[in-house]
Amino acid sequence: MLRDIFNKKRKYASIPSQEGKQEVPEGVMQKCPRCNKIYYRKELERNLNVCPHCDHHHQxxxxxxxxxxxxxxxxxxxxxxxxxxxxxxxxxxxxxxxxxxxxxxxxxxxxxxxxxxxxxxxxxxxxxxxxxxxxxxxxxxxxxxxxxxxxxxxxxxxxxxxxxxxxxxxxxxxxxxxxxxxxxxxxxxxxxxxxxxxxxxxxxxxxxxxxxxxxxxxxxxxxxxxxxxxxxxxxxxxxxxxxxxxxxxxxxxxxxxxxxxxxxxxxxxxxxxxxxxxxxxxxxxx
Missing domain, CATH: 3.90.226.10 (2-enoyl-CoA Hydratase; Chain A, domain 1)
Incomplete structure (x- = not known):
């Protein structure tokens, strides 16, 4: 029983803390409204704001x-x-x-x-x-x-x-x-x-x-x-x-x-x- 308790503790300890979770800065990624693919905003800009996946023309x-x-x-x-x-x-x-x-x-x-x-x-x-x-x-x-x-x-x-x-x-x-x-x-x-x-x-x-x-x-x-x-x-x-x-x-x-x-x-x-x-x-x- 003690072994089970310690195993559970180790199991829970292996889950990363939400406090240390890395957030993606706003504006770095963008989702295409047509194909729903997500990509880097810089990648989109290099492609003249045209979706590299479905060719949708963003403004x-x-x-x-x-x-x-x-x-x-x-x-x-x-x-x-x-x-x-x-x-x-x-x-x-x-x-x-x-x-x-x-x-x-x-x-x-x-x-x-x-x-x-x-x-x-x-x-x-x-x-x-x-x-x-x-x-x-x-x-x-x-x-x-x-x-x-x-x-x-x-x-x-x-x-x-x-x-x-x-x-x-x-x-x-x-x-x-x-x-x-x-x-x-x-x-x-x-x-x-x-x-x-x-x-x-x-x-x-x-x-x-x-x-x-x-x-x-x-x-x-x-x-x-x-x-x-x-x-x-x-x-x-x-x-x-x-x-x-x-x-x-x-x-x-x-x-x-x-x-x-x-x-x-x-x-x-x-x-x-x-x-x-x-x-x-x-x-x-x-």
Missing amino acids: QNAYERIESLFEKDSFEEWDKYMVSTNPLGFPEYEAKLEKDRKKTGLNEAVVTGKGKVGNYETAVAVMDARFRMGSMGSVVGEKIANAIEQARKEKIPFIIFTASGGARMQEGVLSLMQMTKTSVAIQRLHADGGLMISVMTHPTTGGVSASFASLGDFNFAEPGALIGFAGRRIIEQTIREKLPEDFQTAEFLLKHGQLDGVIHRHELKSKLATILSIHQPGGEIS
Whole structure:
């Protein structure tokens, strides 16, 4: 009996103490929402935020995308310190903006500027869904319109990467006015013979999808991106029909002629550089 007691003690003593258990620091590992595989966050970043197991395209923030697209040290940011005010006196709006600034390191939901894709100088606007869900307020519209106008003046192409939940409700009709302002800027660019390429990423919805996101000379999307105006449930309730499972995906839009291509993130830089080379003076398809 004494032997049994001592064996039990040894058995329990061999179990590691919970106090000495090593915890994995937050942010080191990440789980893929599609395949449920878990991997190191650094591994994902090296793969341009594309799941190495199932090819799911995770979101990239604005600066990650700029770093992956532009040649090193070639990017010059525009309107970095332009910030939103609270024109309608919406409760707690300013506090929410400040919270997002601290969380993301951005002053607004879009980063604009110019740099080189391959050997070709181009203007760019990159939306970031971490800031107010990438919603389109007055400053977002102003920065995008300014970037388009600067591209027109410098006679360089303009590329936009969209990621947005739509118009920013805290700015009401002032937000909706950005649809017109950006669309007019694009028309001026087109009238002067300028090139615009739109790349829709997950998600591109609401007033953004209904305005500048869809007005490129080339309209592309990343695999699996959600693209649409109204939500799926609202449409189904309105038309009283069940929509296809892949409705409002990039692949569905391509199948129905609303996109020029769905491009994998690993191939995006080279394909953009090819298009830019063709549209240079005297450019040819190689």
